[in-house]
Amino acid sequence: MRLATLRIRGETRAARLDGDEYVLLPFPDLGSLLAAGAQWQEVATQCEGERLPSMDALYAPVVPHPNKIICLGLNYAAHIAEMGRDAPQYPTLFAKYDGALIGAYDAIELPSVSTRVDWEAELAFVIGRAARHVSKDAALPHVAGYTVANDVTVRDYQRRTREFLSGKTFEATTPVGPVLVTADEFNGAEPDLEIRCEVDGEVMQRSRTSDLLFGVADIVAYVSEIITLLPGDLILTGTPGGVGDGRDPKVYLEEGQTLRTTIEGLGETSNVCAPATAT
Numbered sequence: 001m002r003l004a005t006l007r008i009r010g011e012t013r014a015a016r017l018d019g020d021e022y023v024l025l026p027f028p029d030l031g032s033l034l035a036a037g038a039q040w041q042e043v044a045t046q047c048e049g050e051r052l053p054s055m056d057a058l059y060a061p062v063v064p065h066p067n068k069i070i071c072l073g074l075n076y077a078a079h080i081a082e083m084g085r086d087a088p089q090y091p092t093l094f095a096k097y098d099g100a101l102i103g104a105y106d107a108i109e110l111p112s113v114s115t116r117v118d119w120e121a122e123l124a125f126v127i128g129r130a131a132r133h134v135s136k137d138a139a140l141p142h143v144a145g146y147t148v149a150n151d152v153t154v155r156d157y158q159r160r161t162r163e164f165l166s167g168k169t170f171e172a173t174t175p176v177g178p179v180l181v182t183a184d185e186f187n188g189a190e191p192d193l194e195i196r197c198e199v200d201g202e203v204m205q206r207s208r209t210s211d212l213l214f215g216v217a218d219i220v221a222y223v224s225e226i227i228t229l230l231p232g233d234l235i236l237t238g239t240p241g242g243v244g245d246g247r248d249p250k251v252y253l254e255e256g257q258t259l260r261t262t263i264e265g266l267g268e269t270s271n272v273c274a275p276a277t278a279t
Contacts, residue, residue: 030062148177
């Protein structure tokens with residue numbers, strides 16, 4: 001099943017893809033659907049409502065306001081090598097705030113304070129059942145599904161301190177979507193999918209999600225030792241090699257460029273880079 005959070009008539013609604021139409025569900029977004037109880041999947045499957053042609057869909061972030069956004073760094077061997085780092089013994093965790101999230105086709109707002117904005121294509125997943133002190137073997141049933149993300153990073157701010165946060169959560173920089181593909185599509189296993197990132201049609205990153213050092217089950221088990229994962233929590237699993245900052249010479253995103261992130265079977269995000277808006 002494919003689920004989305006759509007923008008419609010000045011608000012958002014959870015929706016289920018049915019052929020070439022979306023069925024609007026009685027929830028304001030996917031986070032609310034997932035928080036409604038253990039039977040969320042049955043509810044999403046059986047609910048009927050207003051229909052909208054998929055070609056007219058306007059996508060919000062797949063979960064617009066997660067309780068937590070947890071991200072991993074240094075989780076593909078090629079990316080570790082290009083950044084000159086040692087392989088971590090434990091998952092490298094950092095966080096984002098929901099103000100960083102944008103929809104699958106929204107503009108990325110390039111900050112006025114930096115010219116070192118980089119791409120990081122990532123497999124993301126969303127929690128469907130609360131998880132606390134979950135073993136690796138029991139972790140995957142807590143995953144609602146998978147989606148596409150790009151952890152767009154402001155490199156100079158990332159390196160101002162030893163903590164990553166300031167470079168990772170700039171306003172309106174992190175596309176997530178367009179849909180959540182439910183975990184049952186993968187028969188209870190971790191997905192092994194091609195992941196690719198392009199800038200103006202040039203392939204910058206290409207790998208497979210099975211090359212993660214710490215897989216989805218590892219991540220759920222590890223994070224659940226620290227804090228309870230809640231339905232709707234969004235987790236980004238890390239990026240493969242090929243980022244702009246790891247190149248010689250270094251390359252960064254520029255105004256007017258299109259950043260496209262594709263994961264086999266999950267879809268793509270496509271985002272034009274634009275100047276940040278003033279408020």
